[in-house]
Amino acid sequence: MASPVKVCVTGAAGQIGYSLVYMIGSGAVFGPNTPVSLHLLDIPPMMGALEGVCMEIADCALPCVRDVVPTADPAVAFNDIDAAFLVGAMPRKEGMERKDLLAANVKIFKVQGEALDKYAKKSVKVLVVGNPANTNALICSQYAPTIPKENFSAMTRLDQNRAQAQIAARLGVPVAEVKNCIIWGNHSSTQFPDVRHATVNGKPVYEAVNDDAWLMGDFISTVQKRGGAVIAARKLSSAMSAAKAACDHMSSWWNGTPDGQFVSMGVFSDGSYDTAPGVMFSFPVHIKDRKWSIVQGLPIDDFAKGKLEATGKELCEERDDAMSVCAAAQ
Ligand SMILES: NC(=O)C1=CN([C@@H]2O[C@H](COP(=O)(O)OP(=O)(O)OC[C@H]3O[C@@H](n4cnc5c(N)ncnc54)[C@H](O)[C@@H]3O)[C@@H](O)[C@H]2O)C=CC1
Numbered sequence: 001m002a003s004p005v006k007v008c009v010t011g012a013a014g015q016i017g018y019s020l021v022y023m024i025g026s027g028a029v030f031g032p033n034t035p036v037s038l039h040l041l042d043i044p045p046m047m048g049a050l051e052g053v054c055m056e057i058a059d060c061a062l063p064c065v066r067d068v069v070p071t072a073d074p075a076v077a078f079n080d081i082d083a084a085f086l087v088g089a090m091p092r093k094e095g096m097e098r099k100d101l102l103a104a105n106v107k108i109f110k111v112q113g114e115a116l117d118k119y120a121k122k123s124v125k126v127l128v129v130g131n132p133a134n135t136n137a138l139i140c141s142q143y144a145p146t147i148p149k150e151n152f153s154a155m156t157r158l159d160q161n162r163a164q165a166q167i168a169a170r171l172g173v174p175v176a177e178v179k180n181c182i183i184w185g186n187h188s189s190t191q192f193p194d195v196r197h198a199t200v201n202g203k204p205v206y207e208a209v210n211d212d213a214w215l216m217g218d219f220i221s222t223v224q225k226r227g228g229a230v231i232a233a234r235k236l237s238s239a240m241s242a243a244k245a246a247c248d249h250m251s252s253w254w255n256g257t258p259d260g261q262f263v264s265m266g267v268f269s270d271g272s273y274d275t276a277p278g279v280m281f282s283f284p285v286h287i288k289d290r291k292w293s294i295v296q297g298l299p300i301d302d303f304a305k306g307k308l309e310a311t312g313k314e315l316c317e318e319r320d321d322a323m324s325v326c327a328a329a330q
C-alpha cells in the first residue's frame with residue numbers, strides 16, 4: 001500500500017468535523033486504496049470530546065485510516081501535512097451575517113497561516129471552510145508566505161451543490177444530470193449562483209427550465225439564503241452537507257475535474273472577469289495535476305456583471321476589515 005496522505009482537520013470535535021473525519025477515513029476524498037493519517041486539531045477545552053471522536057473512528061474500523069493524531073497544538077497538527085481542512089471557527093447564529101464572524105475568526109486564520117508556513121509541506125492543499133471562508137483563506141495565505149498562494153482555497157462547493165440540487169428538484173431529474181452550475185464571488189448572501197452555462201443532460205438549463213424570472217429571482221435568493229434557512233430550521237448551521245461539500249472540493253482538487261466540466265472554488269483572483277485582483281473570489285475552475293485554472297471566456301451579460309460587482313465589492317470590504325483586525329492584533 002502507498003504511504004499515507006497526511007490530512008489535518010481543524011475543529012475536529014465540532015459539528016462539521018464529526019461528519020468530515022468519517023468521510024475522509026472512508027476513502028471518499030483520497031481514494032479507497034489510499035491510506036490516510038488523520039491529524040485532528042481542536043482547542044484545549046475540547047480534548048475530551050475529541051477523544052470520543054477518536055474512539056468512534058477506531059470503532060468504525062476504516063481500512064484507509066492508518067493512524068489518528070488528536071492534538072491542541074498546531075505544530076503537531078500541521079506537521080508535514082499534505083492537505084488541510086480548516087474548519088475550526090465560530091459558526092453564526094440566527095440573525096447574524098457571516099461577516100459578523102470576521103473579528104473573532106480572522107485571528108484564528110492568521111495564527112494557523114503562520115503555523116502552516118512553519119510545519120506543513122510546501123505542497124499542502126489548504127481548504128478553508130470556517131466563515132467568512134473567502135477572507136479567512138486570504139488571511140491564512142498572507143501569513144504563510146512560503147506556501148504558494150495557489151495552494152489556498154475557500155469553500156463555495158456547498159453553494160454549488162445547493163444550486164445543482166435546486167435545479168434538479170425543479171426539473172424532477174437526478175442531481176447528477178445537472179452540470180456546470182457556477183458560484184461567483186463570496187460565500188455570503190451576495191454570492192451569484194449562475195446557471196447560464198449549466199446543462200441538464202447536455203441541454204442548457206435556461207432552456208430546460210424555461211422560466212427566466214425564476215432563474216434570475218427566487219432560484220438565486222434560495223441558494224444565497226440557504227445557510228440561514230438551515231440555521232432557522234435546525235438552530236444549528238449546516239454540518240452534514242458542509243462536510244460532504246468539503247470532501248467534494250478536496251476530491252476535485254486531488255483527482256481533477258472531468259473533461260468539459262468545471263467546479264467552483266474560492267481562489268486568488270487574477271483580475272479575470274474584471275474582478276479585484278488579490279481577493280479570494282469564487283470562480284469556475286478546471287483542475288488537472290492538482291492545479292486549478294480559472295475557466296476563461298464565459299460570456300457575462302449585464303445582469304451577471306452587476307452581480308459580480310456587488311459580491312466583489314463585499315470581498316474588498318471584508319479584506320480591508322480583516323487587515324485592520326490583523327494589524328490591531330500584532
Ligand atoms: N464555507 C461553508 O460553506 C461553510 C462554513 N461553515 C463554517 O464552518 C465553521 C465550523 O462550523 P461547525 O463545525 O458547525 O462549528 P462548531 O462550533 O460545531 O465546531 C467548531 C469547532 O472548531 C473548534 N475551534 C474553535 N477555534 C479553534 C481553533 N483556533 N483551532 C482549532 N479548532 C478550533 C471549536 O472548539 C469547535 O470544536 C463555522 O465558521 C461555520 O460558519 C459551516 C458550513 C458551511
Ligand SMILES: O=C(O)CCC(=O)C(=O)O
Pocket residue numbers: 091092098131158226227228230231237238
Ligand atoms: O450560513 C452560515 O453561516 C452557516 C454555515 C454556512 O456557511 C452555510 O450553511 O452556508
